[in-house]
Amino acid sequence: MDFRDNTVLAEFRTEIRDFIGEHLPADWATRGGDDDGGYGARAIDQTRAFQRALADRQWLTMAWPVEYGGLGASHWQQLIMNEEMAYHRAPGVGSNMGVMWVGPALLLYGSDAQKAQHVRAISEGDVWWCTLYSEPGAGSDLAAMQTRAVEDGDDYVINGQKIWTSGAHQSDWGWLAARTDPDAPKHKGITMFMVDMQSPGVTVRPLVNMADGHSFNEVFFEDVRVPKSSVVGEVNRGWYHMAVALDFERSGIRSFSVGRRIVEEYADYTRSHPETGERRPSLRYDLADRAVEVAVGTHLAYRITDLQTRGIVANYESSVSKLFGSELAQRIQATGLAMLGPFGALTDVDDGWAPLRGRVGRGYVQAVSSTIAAGTSEIQRGIIATRGLGLPRG
Ligand SMILES: Cc1cc2nc3c(=O)[nH]c(=O)nc-3n(C[C@H](O)[C@H](O)[C@H](O)COP(=O)(O)OP(=O)(O)OC[C@H]3O[C@@H](n4cnc5c(N)ncnc54)[C@H](O)[C@@H]3O)c2cc1C
Structure with a gap:
């Protein structure tokens, strides 16, 4: 298969670059974008404004059906959009969970009324969602979750605690998994709900990460009432709906496109700072390895898009x-630190000594969480072994 852009896709790519040029300052990407992962107070305002501008052109959710605020665009167009947005460090890339997995899951499992209300609103760029899966006693073993949702008249009443909830402090709605049948086998008693984060009984408490940022939170539910119309898909089959949403979360071109940008910046830096190569002669080979790996990852993302084009939801x-x-x-990030030596650990943008605006030191610390968030590497290897290679469960 030839993955190069055809004429139509090449024109579309140019159109996106022009849009980015019009809506973001010229030095936005070289300054490092919003630099804080998109969750700071300033960043969230910028992000929302930029996402609205995208929504005005139906570009935020372009592959969704026209009646739900999309353009019915092809998966390849969506991929190019995501690739360009990530490469140019556009605000909101990687933090709009409504666009990335809640909307796509609702399109598959939501009722017509849910799609009309929520999918449409997500496509308009005005609502922000958080994802409420993990609990203090249920991370990798997610099906062990204890948050309960109990039927009461026309409502469900929710009690329990979630943890590591990214962006909960800025979210309008929560995509919640809760236990509805405590007597069923653990994978079979879970249901998906949509919860208004302003509901009485919802408390959000900040957790500060080791890079000194506030991106995730604890969320407590105390007798929170949600109408039965908030149930997504079938009662007690939430595990399976969540698994598909997780597959949406785990796929995509973002990390590879971001990686390509960084590797290019490192290469530029070594050209203008020859002492980096003198200090570490293997740097040239390390950079070449990273560039090859970025290309491999990009093709993994292209492969998933190819599956989607053929109507297959990617799994393992x-x-x-x-x-x-x-x-x-x-x-x-480790290659960046090796390139910069001790200066790489400096993160203060204003003191004049931190190379590349301190992005390497910050990025190195932030990247630690990438193999934990959305399921650890061990869990991914387990999925690849069982679902992909068909090996027996241990
Ligand atoms: C930056 C970040 C953002 C996050 N955002 C969200 C969010 O928005 N919403 C949300 O719900 N959650 C979120 N999480 C939580 C994340 O999904 C969990 O941290 C993750 O699934 C791991 O669960 P845990 O922390 O409980 O670790 P544990 O499950 O306790 O794992 C501890 C260690 O044991 C290993 N381990 C566990 N079970 C196995 C096994 N069966 N085989 C081999 N090794 C195993 C793990 O790989 C890990 O190394 C986020 C986490 C991070 C770091």
């Missing part, structure tokens, strides 16, 4: 992409 392929992309992100 998403885990392959997530595993390779998250471990590569760490290797890229």
Whole structure:
């Protein structure tokens, strides 16, 4: 298969670059984009404005059906959009969960009324979603979750605690998995809900990460009432709906496109700072390895798009992409630190000594979490072994 852009796709790519040029400052990407992963107070305003501008052209959710705010665009167009947005460090890339997996899951499992309300609103760029799966006692073993949703008249009443909830402090809605049948086998008693994060009884408490940023939170549910119309898909089959949403979360070209940008920046840096190569003669080979790995990862993402084009929802392929992309992100940051030596650890943008605006030191620390978030590398290897290679469960 030839993965190069045909004429139509090449024109579309140019159109996206022009749009980015019009809507972001000229030095936006070289400054490092929003630099804080998109969750800072300033970043969220920028992000929302940029996402609205995309939504005005139906570009935020371009592959969705026209009646739900998309353009019915091809998966290849969507891929090119995601590739360009990530490469140019556009605000909101990687943090709009509504666009990335809640909307796609609702399109598959939501009722017509849910699609009309929520899918449409996501496509308009005005609502922000968070993902409420993990609990203090249920991370890798997600099916062990204890948050309960109990039927009461026309409502469900929710009690329990979620943890590591990215962006909960800025979200309007929560995509929640909760236990509805405590007596069923653990994978068979879970249901998916949509929860208004302003509901009485929802408390969000910040958790500060080791890079000193506030991206995730604890979320407590105390007698939170949600109408039965908030159930997504079938009651007690939420595990299976969540698994598909996780496959959406784990696939994509973002990490490879971001990686390509960084490797190019490193190469530029070594050209203008020859002392880096003198200090570490193997740097040239390390950079070549990273560049090859980025190309391999990009083709993994293209493969998933090819599957989607043929109507197949990627499954173990998403885990392959997530595993390779998250471990590569760490290797890229380690290469950056090796290139810069001790200066690489400096992160203060204003003191004049931190090369590349301190992105390498910050990125190195932030990349640690990439092999944990969305399921650890061990869990991805387990999925690849069982679903991909058909090996027996241990
Ligand atoms: C930056 C970040 C953002 C996150 N955002 C969200 C979010 O928005 N919403 C949300 O719900 N969650 C979120 N999470 C939580 C994330 O999904 C969990 O941290 C992850 O699934 C691991 O669970 P745990 O932390 O409980 O670790 P544990 O499950 O306790 O794992 C501890 C270690 O044991 C290993 N291990 C566990 N089970 C096995 C096994 N069967 N085989 C081999 N090794 C095993 C793991 O790989 C890991 O190394 C986020 C996490 C991070 C780091």
